[in-house]
Amino acid sequence: MEIVAIALILATMLASKAVAQNNGCSSVMMTLSPCLDFIGSKALAPGFSCCTTLAGVVQTDPRCLCMVLDGTAASFGIAINHTRALELPGFCKVQAPPISQCTGLLILRSVAP
Template sequence: MSSLFAVTTAQSSSSCQSALLSLSPCLNFISGKATTPSSSCCTQLSSVVNSEPQCLCALLSGDVGSGLGISINKTQALELPTVCKVQTASISQCNSKFLQKNSEI
C-alpha cells in the first residue's frame, strides 16, 4: 500500500489528497475484494463527509483508481455511504469540472 501512497502523492496536488488517502481502509471494499467495509473505513468515510464532502465525488465516481491501476467497483463505491450508514449528498450534485480536475488522483 505504500506504493499507492507514493503514486497518489506524485500524481495529485489536490486539497482532497489527504482526505482520499484517509479512505485507504475502504480499498478492499470499493475494489470488490471484501463484501463489507471495515469499521475503520466507515469511520474515515464519516470523517471525510464532515470535513471534505466534495472530495467524495472523485471516489464515488469510480475514477480515482484508474490512474493508479486500481480497479474500483463503481457499484460498491456508490453503496459505501449506505452500507456505512453515512449520510451524503447525491452524486448527481458532484461538479463534473471537479471530477475531471481530480480524475488523476
C-alpha cells in the first residue's frame, strides 16, 4: 500500500512539473517524503529519517516548508493536516522559522532570479 501511495505522489509531482519548476521546491518536497505519514495523520510521531530531513531543509531551504502550509503540497496530491505540519518541528526538536515569516520568504523567492 505504501509503495502505491509513493508512486501516486511521484506521478502527481511529475504531472505538476511546470508548477514545481516555478517555485523550485519540488525536490525539497520530495525529500520530505519520510514525513508524509505524520503530516498526513497516519503516524502518531515522525520517524528519525523525517526529523533528520526536516533539520536539513530548515538549514538549506526553509521557504519550502512554507509551501507545505500554503496549499502547494495539495497541488501535488498530498493531503496535509496543517496542525500536524505545524507540530512537526516541535516533535523533531528542530528550530524552524516562525510561520509569520512564510509570506516574506515566499515573496522573496518569487522575485529572485
